[in-house]
Amino acid sequence: MRQLIENRLLPKVQKPVRYLGTEWNSIHKDWKQIPVRMVFAFPDVYEIGMSHLGLQILYGLVNERSDALMERVFAPGEDMEGLLRQHDLPLFSLESYRPLTDFDLIGFTLQYEMSFTNILNMLDLARIPLRAEERGDKYPLIVGGGPCATNPEPLAPFFDLFLLGDAEEALPELLEVLKTWKEEYIEFDKQEFLRQAAQIAGVYVPGFYNVEYTATGRVAAVTPTKPGIPARVRRRIVADLDEAYFPTKPVVPFMETVHDRAMVEVLRGCTRGCRFCQAGILYRPVRERDPETLARQAEMILSQTGYDEISLTSLSTADYTCLEPLIKVLMDKHQHQGASVSLPSLRADAFSVNLAKELQRGRKSGLTFAPEAGTQRLRDVINKGVREKDLLEAVTGAFEAGWTGIKLYFMLGLPTETDEDLAGIADLAHRVLAIGRTISREQKRTKKVRVTVSVSTYVPKAHTPFQWEPQVSLEEIRRKQQYLKSSLNKGITYQYHDAELSFLEAVFAKGDRQLAQVLELAWQKGCKFDSWREHFSFDKWLEAFDEAGIEPGIYANEPLDPAATLPWDHLDMGVSKRFLLRERERAFKESLTPDCREGRCGGCDVCQGFGVDLVLKGGKV
Template sequence: MTILEKIALALPAVESPARYMGGEANSIVKDHSQMLARMAFLFPDTYEIGMSNNGMRILYHVVNREPDMLCEVAFAPWDDMAREMKKYDIPLYTHASYTPVRDFDVIGITLQTELNFTNVPYVLELARIPAWQKDRGENDPIVVSGGPAMANPEPVADFFDAFMIGDGEKVMIELLRCVGEGRKAGLKRTEILANLSKIDGVYVPTLRPVVKNEFGMLVPAEPAKGSYEHTNGVRRLFIPEMDPKDYPVKNLIANMQLVHNRFSVEVMRGCAQGCRFCQAGIWYRPCRELNPDDVLDIAKAGIRATGERELGLLSLSTADYKPVEALTDSIIDDPFFDTVDVSLPSIRVNSFGQTLAGKIAALKGGRSATFAPETGSERIRKMINKTISDQDMYDAAEHAFSSGFNKIKLYTMIGFPTENEADMQAFCDLIFNLVKIGRKYNREIQIAVSIGILIPKSFTGLQWAPFMDKETALRHIRYVREKFFKHPNVKINWASWETSFLEAVYSRADRSLAPVIYEAYKQGIIFESDAYRFDYNKWLGVWEKCGYDTSWVYREREKDEVFPWDFIHAGTSKQYLRREWEKAFDPNSAPVPNCKWGDCQKCGIPGFGAEIKLADDPVRHKAPSRTPEEIKQLVAERRPKKAESFSYKITFKKAGLSRFLPHQNMLSFFERTFLCAGIPVKFSEGFSPKPRISNMGALPLGLETYCEIISVDLLQKLDISPENLPNLMAQLSEPFPRGMEIVNIEPLKEKLSKHFPKAMVYRHTPESIPADLMERFNAKDLPIVKNHRGQEINLNEHVQGIEIAGKTMLVKVKCNDQGCTASPFVIFAGLLGIEIDPAKLDEASRRFLIAKISMEWGKT
């Protein structure tokens, strides 16, 4: 039995089968036997999180554009699917070709957060690959990792053969070639790893010994020394400029709703604000911007290729993108984006000028603005070099609310060194004043405050700081909460101290944590990025069983202490970060300016500012700068007027694993495909317009169908002549998952209900067919059964015909006025004499789903 057949047995029993269907549109399928190197990109979290990840999309693109290389994706299955995989002996597989992950040359596991650490041994063992690096044999794949959490890879170092430190666009290809050529030459595993260690930016843990420091932590025997250009450590790599050729356009199209359903363009990488708590601000230096003309070209091509209706312009601080206003003008000027929701995340307070605020409000309508003051205390803000004042916040709020925004989201933190109750009162004063400003314009405004807890991260000025104890942290959070208890304009959310504590352990631990991580996984502690799954009491038991003392997280580090991650040269020197730590406690120290604009702080990255690549205003897509009033007028003029529409009836099939596609997802694929084809869909009118697409009702999940129909109203006439129809159907089927396909398109001159079938034919191949079935059917002696609602169904009234061909049954069942029949699972259970309790209908349903009931129109 193939993996594909086994998956079909497993999916009926899981909660979200679309996660595991595979066959995503835009998948790249290559001949494995012709590849020098093959990589399975394994995302250690759920499908809907992994498929949203922009880093995965980039690496999938840059690897697959190489003619002799292949990348396919796989994801961590939820517990229910993991049980079914063990039951049916299914190894973890990739989505494009359903190949076992263990059969690839390289397994790449991205670690976006430390809270994915326990999922590393989980996914490796599901893939039938030894979790521990020391246990892998010559035929096992090389397991590598990269991602933001690699600023300290030591807690998981014993699970991996190698790590890529920094930007992966170039080093990924070099690593794959090294492995592929090594395998081709018949090199031993140790020889391949030795060759990998010679690649700039690649870390092989087994070749860098560790020793215990005076505090009992395992640290590198040879810490990184020297300048970035001449270090003995592993350099964090950064690509010198943002190359539009590295940007994916034809992204994989997910089979279900994702965490972020949008097409994303990274407009800028890096941030030079110099906030002392911010790891990303150091890890992604220097600042490099993408040309805005390229941004627009990539966005338009990507939206056409994927059918997404939201565009995300990504960076650590998009409002700091030099040509942000000119880019916004170009987006406003282009009618292509009229039906696309454009989001500008990560807005910085002192960049959020009145002009940009007004333009965004005019374009999108009154929505919310997001600011990150980090703290309401100007004293703490000075300590962490967050160079904004309370007045900056008040000016930004004035601009936002006067422009029509009705909500401000504040991202803040507690847990900074020396933080006290006076700082908490300053925090509350800031919120009260923001409310006062907002209520001048709208008494219903909202201030949504999110309070995190500082996690002192590696490669920051605060990496020497202790983590705040629970009693103090909760007292500070409670101080703010009580000030705004039941306040009509303020909503306070706060982070879990327990989750933050675990992340603090992960972020700065050494290799001795790996056995603890493995024990936690064995006790079922996985998917910790899901707040509903986190169980701190289980962790207390794991730490006790392993004898692991976590009290070190409360200790302030010594000035010259060697850290577990000190084998990495991040570009910024440790001496620079130490000076930043000391400046934090000097009330007379001057603020550190944003070096993006030319004031180099000599942090250690070579170039003295020359490595910063800023973008100029658009040239090819240059547009006039309009006032908010002019933008509103332009939007109104371009809003579609009442126009002639054209109605069509589309018949399609869902075969293979696509039969597990949920109903709502199936409908969204039709909206998506017309956007890809550039064919405008008619929308309903009113406050929340919806595409005019309807069908004959939801069918049972897992039912294979060959004659499902929908109707759609379009603002453009289709060429459905006999010569063009096959090409049109093929084009419109392209964004569909494998197995879903349009089989006919015809004009619809009356309501869809007039075209509903009078009967359906269901096909089923059971284990056995009762010998007297035809006799009972002819005698009208079929039973009365109950559906899952307890309603009685007289099969003599519903079953209009039965045909038996060998071991296959074809049963004709009458339809109601909506073109639907009684559940085929209930009908077949009754015909085959299977006694089912309505409460246990799912068990019978799964049996029939596994047997693959199919549906066709009855001849009427």
């Protein structure tokens, strides 16, 4: 198969390097020697998937074992898909060019809702029946993980099991069970295997749960159908990041990827408590890595990859308590070799701008800040601790230091938002532009000051304090987008997202199993790569909903009753519903909840539930 693909297919595709599988640090194991074979499947193209740190962590973690191997597969580009179908070839793994059906386990990462159709398309290309019940004992196990696995209900019929939380914990345990099967039993019995797997903490087998619905079609109860199956599945967490595996020999792509640099993970979790933010709940508590661990890992990664940039990644790197000493150590060690240090995002304050100043090498093109909302009132509602003063200080500092482009990121359609809040976005942007122009004039610069307002539509997500809130209607999204557009002066660049796409995201983010049928119909109609504007067809999606007899607005636009069962209530993130409800009430009172890193526990119950604590290497802040 490799010969045929290399000689006949690769010359005809636009980006053949996506499919080589021989990148530096890629691992090619001898299949005959390895009992457990897994392929990591990323339901988007190579250059997006290869930028994902989770892939590199699990690839290294599994391949470090002598009893298991992990290969990779990505959603093929449209040209490659066409050629595979034309030559009647199945989807193949990059390392060994084997059909996916040769593997014991296919692990899909669920990063965003609008990649769901790609999963179905990849299964189809691999010639694997879409629904778990149609697959019997012969096909690979289909496993999902990642943020969307915390409400995977729309995908439930297609998957055998999901891993909740940090996969470094549950995945090795799952592979152990699989290995026992492969070594000790003659014939694979999937149902029995799944029953055993369901005993592993963090493993959710959707087929073992029955969903009951109310007369209006909402979820009434989700209950296990077999004895010994937990009523609620709790996510797993890595308690100590210094002990956890981290890849120091990541695969180095031949082609340029979205994040084409070395990465160390300085911390996991964020307790700033923004009420819209799902990641802020899913990855609690904050666990920092020791700066010495990070310096050691950074050095190994740079020497093993040849990258000249190391990114300090996390949900909120500016919050890392040892950030400045870490940066100093890294710069002292690596700067003379031409390597730079970068941060994935900045907080909107002077501290962050000073850091950016220190780290910036070369041209100062643009900085991005995320005030999220246009007025202090609304920022208090969402518990985004940014004050206008902080933001204006930050942009002043940035303009003074020589940056000419500032991008401000906002959300539209947040709960309680009025036109006054939208006008606040325009007002803030105009003030930033005025500051920039004044400084530019004073410093007699020739380069034009650019201020960009980038607005996405708020999507209420499961497991957050706003999970009961509806998304504003499609017409209202469009009206708000246009209202904001008309409020902005010509000097501001305005970017906004597709309203229809945000609407569908809202449907699936809070969806239930009834939506599986819609996904399948939409895929049959040709929906894939939905998050790519050139592929997205809202009409096909509407047809799919229509044929399934499901009204999408019920999911996206109707409030949920806080007393009712939610479709994801049986999936336990460790954060109590009591806390989420309290946060919701505080939101409507415009009352702030401080970050627990500052000393006062906010009562989310994660630490108590998991028997862990915040890990702050530099002490409480």
